Amino acid sequence: MQPTRNQIASAKMxxxxxxxxxxxxxxxxxxxxxESAVGLPLTWYEVLLYLRESDEGxxxxxxxxxxxxxxxxxxxxxVDRMEAAGLVSRESCVTDGRGTxxxxxxxxxxVFRRAAPVHLAGIDRYFAGNITTQEAxxxxxxFGRVLDGLANEPPG
Numbered sequence: 001m002q003p004t005r006n007q008i009a010s011a012k013m014x015x016x017x018x019x020x021x022x023x024x025x026x027x028x029x030x031x032x033x034x035e036s037a038v039g040l041p042l043t044w045y046e047v048l049l050y051l052r053e054s055d056e057g058x059x060x061x062x063x064x065x066x067x068x069x070x071x072x073x074x075x076x077x078x079v080d081r082m083e084a085a086g087l088v089s090r091e092s093c094v095t096d097g098r099g100t101x102x103x104x105x106x107x108x109x110x111v112f113r114r115a116a117p118v119h120l121a122g123i124d125r126y127f128a129g130n131i132t133t134q135e136a137x138x139x140x141x142x143f144g145r146v147l148d149g150l151a152n153e154p155p156g
């Protein structure tokens with residue numbers, strides 16, 4: 001017997017709610033672990049991770065803002081706090097006087113090195129350890145289709 005339209009809609013809404021609830025719970029748990037072990041907010045860890053993964057170990061302010069899904073002004077305030085904590089610094093762009101790079105400091109690299117194992121263990125404990133490899137593959141495929149659908153949406 002084929003599911004009804006209401007059953008399909010209900011299942012998809014249940015999936016949406018489960019996704020949101022699981023995401024919030026995992027993010028909260030990861031954040032608590034990082035705060036407790038290293039004194040680092042999860043969002044700051046994310047900035048350090050983006051900087052570590054960047055080609056030159058630095059990102060322009062607008063690139064960082066886009067990665068964090070923040071406005072430029074919000075990213076500036078965010079970086080101000082991280083700079084005050086000694087985790088990042090700003091460098092002027094030699095080729096564009098208006099541009100600013102955000103760069104991880106030595107202290108930032110040290111904090112990142114201490115935080116990374118905590119973060120990875122949390123991902124395994126709260127997420128990866130609770131799903132099968134097949135489920136992980138299916139999630140990647142499903143979320144890929146969601147992102148493809150968004151990419152095909154008209155702007156605005």
